[in-house]
Amino acid sequence: MTLETKKSVFVELGKFLKQFSESETIQKSDVLHNDLFFDDFQKLIALSQSHNGWYTPEQVYFAIQSWADALTEENISKWLSNYSFEEAQNDLEAHQEDQHSKTVALILAGNIPLVGFHDFLSVLITGNKALVKTSSNDQHLLPFLAKYIIAVNPEFADKITFVEGKLENFDAVIATGSNNTARYFEYYFKDKPSIIRKNRNSAAVLNGKETKEQLEALGEDIFRYFGLGCRNVSKLFVPKGYSFDAFFEAIFKYQDVIHYEKYANNYDYNKAVFLMSNFKLLDNGFLTIKEDSSYASPISSVFYEYYEDLEDLKNRLASDSEQIQCIVSNNLVPNNTAFGVTQKPQLWDYADNVDTITFLLTTK
Template sequence: MTLAERKSAFIALGTFLGQFAPGNSHKKQDVPHNDLFFDEMLALIALSQSHNRWFTEEQVYFALQQWSKALTSQNLDIWLAAYDLNNIEPKTVGLVLAGNISMVGFHDFLSVIISGHKALVKTSSNDQKLLPFLAKYIIAAEPRLRDYITFTEGKLEGFDAVIATGSNNTARYFEYYFKDKPSIIRKNRNSIAVLNGKETKEELAALGEDIFRYFGLGCRNVSKLFVPSGYDFKPFFEAMYGYRDIIQYEKYANNYDYNKAVFLMSNFSILDNGFMTIKEDTGYASPISSVFYEYYDSLEVLKQRLEAEHEQIQCIVSNSLMPGTVPFGKTQQPELWDYADNIDTIAFLAKI
């Protein structure tokens, strides 16, 4: 199977996903395999929250829309232009996927298949439905891919390389268990924002998207702010007010109440606006409904610190205050070539 043929299957998937939007899903006559998959997809979206209470329809629709925008011929061509994938000898790559947000492991799955390898997939117990369904669509679009995609609920066996995602604790297990195989082991990471007090209302409002999308559960969600000494948080809180309805979701509200109570009982000083708290803390991983913050005196000193601690950071949001930063509001809209942990997955797969 050629690279062009593999691309075609994912382009078809992107077109299929583009039909689904909150309150506005529309079945198009010219999309292949719609009679088999469209209604079932709608049902799966509606049932997602019963499988994982964090997977609300709004969040699932958002993930589908982002992948629809990514899976175009132009994007795939730009992404893969730098690699030679035409003579890959197919290997079996084990995928141990996370389940913190909907479709979080899709990029690794896509990378394995598009590079010409076979995917042996172990999904997270928190996200077991959507990827297998999308795999069925891909196989319908290109039946020869049936032999390239396998899902397993048990122990991974018979693989040549592995990409595994988990916590820092499970990563130690992965590193031991997969020590004899080529591997990418993903650990805990968090994203941050670096502010200087000159951000516009629009930029701060967009930062709210980086904080609250997927309820803050993703590694690309901003969980910490770095702000200059003497920073006035009033404009920040005013910008966050547009996201106040998030407290109406019971599971989020329960986390907000619990984490706020823990902070108060521990006599921590916090700022609170009724649906989120911010707390001065040197850590990166804030609990759900809370964002940590830390003051800085020098951007240059902060830059050196962040470089030294880069293995804890997924991405940095700022108004170009740091090199390689992500614009406000864009952390959950990565391009295909924005690799997790800054590890080039396709380059890894091309040499195994």
């Protein structure tokens, strides 16, 4: 398959996903294989919460639309334009390309819907084979999309394998897990080229000059996927003497999150633990914020820390870079992310700032 052929398949997938949204799902006549997949995908979305209690329809639809927005001709071409691909020009070269393709084992997380799709896409778009071990928390969405991809182009059938047991016969690995499992991965895969991802969290740097709209958007960065993603903001850096009044007022629009039982249970439990430990809390009835130096706060809580000098904070963030996925701010720090878009990364926004495509193209 040429690169253009592979790109076209994922563009078709994007068109398929674009049909499904929380506000309105419309079957379009020009989308390939709707007769085979449209109704079943609707049913799968409806069943997702029974497979994983955190996968509410709202969150699953958001993930689907995020990928629909990403998988356009323009975005895929822009993403891949920075790389040098050896294109197969005829059948013989295509066969040779297939002979030299690598089998890449993917050990995926399941904290948010389709969180491993970027690795899956990267392996296939570079002409390699994906040997996929899904998380027990997300076993259905990606295999369904893989079936759609194969229907669009059957040549992908021998490039995608899902396994439930032991991973065997692979050339490289991309694995995502906790800091504890990462140590296991590093030992177990020490003889293979690998990308091993550990726990990371995201932060926001505020200076008190943020608009109400920006603080409302920060609420999206905090509450989307109930705060379970590594791109969710779990830590705030605020100047000495900062008042949280405007912050609490702006995020009040997200108050309905407390009506979701799993979130409410976490809120009640974590608040009780904090109070029994005599920690000083700020609380608005659905979110607690606590002064703490850690980046990783529990569900329903955000940690905060005061800073006095922005340059010192920049140095601190640079030294802690391996703990941080992204930083939200109004251009206060280098390489910051805009408010409200942490959970809408572009194809070229790599997890842990590790370029997956370069890894896949250069690994022998």
